[in-house]
Amino acid sequence: MAVSDSKTAVGSRALESLALRFVLLTLVCFSMMLADHRDNHLSRVRQALSIIVYPIQLAVDFPFSAYAWLRDSTEDRTNLAAENRRLDQALTEAEFRLQQFEALSVENARLRELLDATSSLDDRRLVAEVLSVDLDPYRQRFVLNRGVDDGVFVGQAILDRHGVVGQVVSVAQWTSEAVLITDADHALPVVVNRNGLRTIAVGTGDQGRLRLPYLTNTADVEVGDLLVSSGLGEVFPSGYPVARVLELQSRPGQAFADVIAEPVSALDRDQEVMLLFSDIEAHVNAVDIAELR
Amino acid sequence: MSRGAQSNVFAISSLILALALSVVPVPQGIALFKPDWVAVLLIYWTITQPFRFGLFTAFAMGLALDVLTGDLLGQNTLALITVVFLSLRFHLRIRAFPVSQIVGSVIVMLALYQFILFWIDGVAGRSVSPLARIGPVVSGAIFILIALVTRDTGERNTRTRIEA
Known part of the structure; x- marks a missing residue:
């Protein structure tokens, strides 16, 4: 290892170049922050970089989603049946309320037409x-x-x-x-x-x-x-x-x-x-x- | 040579792990004391092995952290390169310190790291939470302390090898 060499011979030069690199990178950082803060100029750059960090996000999410999947696939039959019943009830209730909703939305649209106002109830x-x-x-x-x-x-x-x-x-x-x-x-x-x-x-x-x-x-x-x-x-x-x-x-x-x-x-x-x-x-x-x- | 490559792989994968750890969801109470893994690890590597990673590694890691956390592009980067610059500049001095003083200087660097993040948040007009900045500094310093103490024997071995 050339550890002891670099201490003496390259010492001050290395330090100078370290400081120089630091100043340059600091300037780069400041200009990036400025460009990012004002009007989101760097959204493209961010988009490209996000592709690189995507695997990390997936890896972090993986244990949680795997646990959820495992829990779902080993769910007790009685629990499933109970949940099914509960969802069935909720669905019936929701559909019941939806009947009124259909009529109401038509009525609403008609009233809005009378008022000459726009309406947008169905969003994708x-x-x-x-x-x-x-x-x-x-x-x-x-x-x-x-x-x-x-x-x-x-x-x-x-x-x-x-x-x-x-x-x-x-x-x-x-x-x-x-x-x-x-x-x-x-x-x-x-x-x-x-x-x-x-x-x-x-x-x-x-x-x-x-x-x-x-x-x-x-x-x-x-x-x-x-x-x-x-x-x-x-x-x-x-x-x-x-x-x-x-x-x-x-x-x-x-x-x-x-x-x-x-x-x-x-x-x-x-x-x-x-x-x-x-x-x-x-x-x-x-x-x-x-x-x- | 292959041994060097092996430890390179180890160091790089530790950095990637640090990136992942910094976005792992943890319970609210613990979240206040989540260390800045990337900063802590980079400080550790630059103090113990100053010729392995430099400012450019810090720059790249900072950018990744910025994108990962959705902060301003350059915010974590600036904080990281500042801290890594300091630890590179003073690594010889810091290495000569007793453990208590090493931990002290790490606390100073981590506090500076948090302050830069805090300061940019303030300038950019985002909400700031000054008190919450203390937790990561404390836990980061504790982590460094543990790493240094457990590494102590290994450190002695490498020193004797270099001197020999």
Whole structure:
């Protein structure tokens, strides 16, 4: 080994070149961050690099999905029968409610025609699986197993069977990254379903908590009120359930009340979510996304 | 030669494992103390074997980490090359330290790593969580301590081999 040589002879030269390389790479880093932060100039680069790290994501997800598969395939027969019965009941109930839905949607369309307003109730959907990959314990973000190849786009709304889950923030070739509505950097426009009061639901960084910071002390909101998406942000289509008001505290002397809501979707337990394709994708507001990143 | 190649494979696969470990989902309570595996491992390798990995490895690992975690492209990279630069620059001095001081300097480097991430988050206008930054530094230092202590005998052997 030439360890002792390099200490004396090449010493200062090696140090200089080390410092030089460090400065150069630092400059590269800063320019990359700048380009990435402003207008997402590097989405192509990110996409290409994501192909390289895809195997790592798959490898991390593998034990979890293998365990789920194993659990499914060794499920007890009695459990399966019980689950089958339960699902059957749920399906019957859902179909029963769907009967009314058909009539209501036709009626709704007719009324909207009378009002000369557009309506979009049937959106195309794509089922995606959540990969068991933990991005950052302090952010509510997750990775989906659908990417550019499946037509996923930035700003796409994500739902589960209970309600709104989040939106896509970056798309790779075969995966995409999504942010939950409870992420501290996320906000979405909602209306109180009972009376149509518009407000904004802001994430808290705590899964299972949303804040409604812009409701006045006298606003007509009650505990248990359902909040649905208003469609004003042009990311989430209107009318999907978002959260239920959990706590309500009016603060005399302050401009706004303290309102906490609980998301209706099973944010931390979701294995499968739905990506929504609707006509709003044409004019997704670039500003919204830039602010979100 | 084949022995060198073998240990190269070991070192590289340890880095890939570190990448995977940094995105493995863990329970909330433990997540606060999840070490920055890549940073910890790169510091360890550069201190113990400074001629194996350099700044470019750190750069590549940082980019992979950025893409993997969805951070700004260059955020983890900058933090990693800074830390690796420091540990490369001072590896001779650090190696001469007693274990307690090695761990101390590793704590400084890991704290710097977290600070750079924190600082860029702040500049980029993303939400920051200052208190949560302490956990990884502590657990990373503990990991280094364990690695150094368990390696101590092996280290002595290689030293005598180099000197001989």
